[in-house]
Amino acid sequence: MSRLRVAVLMGGPSPERDVSLRTGQQIMSALDSQRYDVLPVEVLRDGHWVLPGRSAATLTAEASSPTGGTGAPGSSAGASPNDGRALVPARADALGIDRVMEEGPIDVVLIAMHGPYGEDGTVQGLLELAGIPYTGSGVLASALAMDKLRSRQLFGFNDIPVPAYLAVTRERAADLEALRAEVATTLSYPCVVKPNALGSSIGVTIVRDPAALDAALDVAFAYGALALVEEFIRGTEITCGVLEDPTTGRPHALPLIEIVPQREFFTYEAKYTPGASEEICPARLPEQIATRAAALAVRAHEVLGCRDMSRVDMFVRGGQVIVLEVNTIPGMTGVSLLPQAARAAGIEFPALLDRLITGALQRRRRSSG
Structure with missing residues (x-):
């Protein structure tokens, strides 16, 4: 049986670039080499697309600290366009997807880019134009979820509680x-x-x-x-992963995770440093509140039109569940929350990736009739 060609797209000019590199490394390490031929594609800070020509293991050095070894979030270190073979000049008229395809037909792109350009609909639109299947939400849902103001306005229209x-x-x-x-x-x-x-x-x-x-x-x-x-909400911080059935597209909530940061809120360092926060799954909530939170997470996912997966961040204050935001490409590092929730539901990380890839391919089959 021939292997599926999976391009793992990571990096980018976003301040969340370093987390993206760690997510990409984790994904490549977990993909089953018997089923997938994995092609790492890195987008540098200056917009160049490169094939690093490195294995998942050698990316670990760049992605081994909360800042990926390149300084604080948003720093410009490590952006040399000569690190690998440049695929895309930083010009709007030369996006270079055809050069990626010269490496061999790509069956699906697994997007591991966080923040602007990767999670806001930009790269999704590029892949739509190129006709390449990709994991995760489409252009509109990605753009809406990244825009906190617009998503909260939509939540308000749909009776989903948000902070003042x-x-x-x-x-x-x-x-x-x-x-x-x-x-x-x-x-x-x-x-x-x-x-x-x-x-x-x-x-x-x-x-x-x-x-x-x-x-x-x-x-x-x-x-x-x-x-x-x-x-400023004084309450219990929780998050709920939402995962869709790859065949039917029906979303369901994963077990809730309660977040107990050592600091006053869940900082960048707390999110990506092992031991910097306590994460309790399932969350210690009364059953009625937990059921309400799971339902709101699925509803928020649906209202924005998300696909495949999302992670919905919330607070519980008294008996009220308040939705903060929806993440359409949640972190997939070794300490990330969505893989933890999936594992609690009996879905190990390689199987989670299989589901995302299957969902993307199923969409392509349905759209092509």
């Missing part, structure tokens, strides 16, 4: 005294400031008093033109 928040542009932030007063009246302090379109807790600040608001907004604006200021 204000959307703040640079222009709105220019009148700082008025904004400080509005935050005090609408949300109160402490509050949370975060970029509108980024994950992994990058750019997130807890603001304890009005004097610290402007500095927190500066951090958030470093990652985009829109920031969210939202209420």
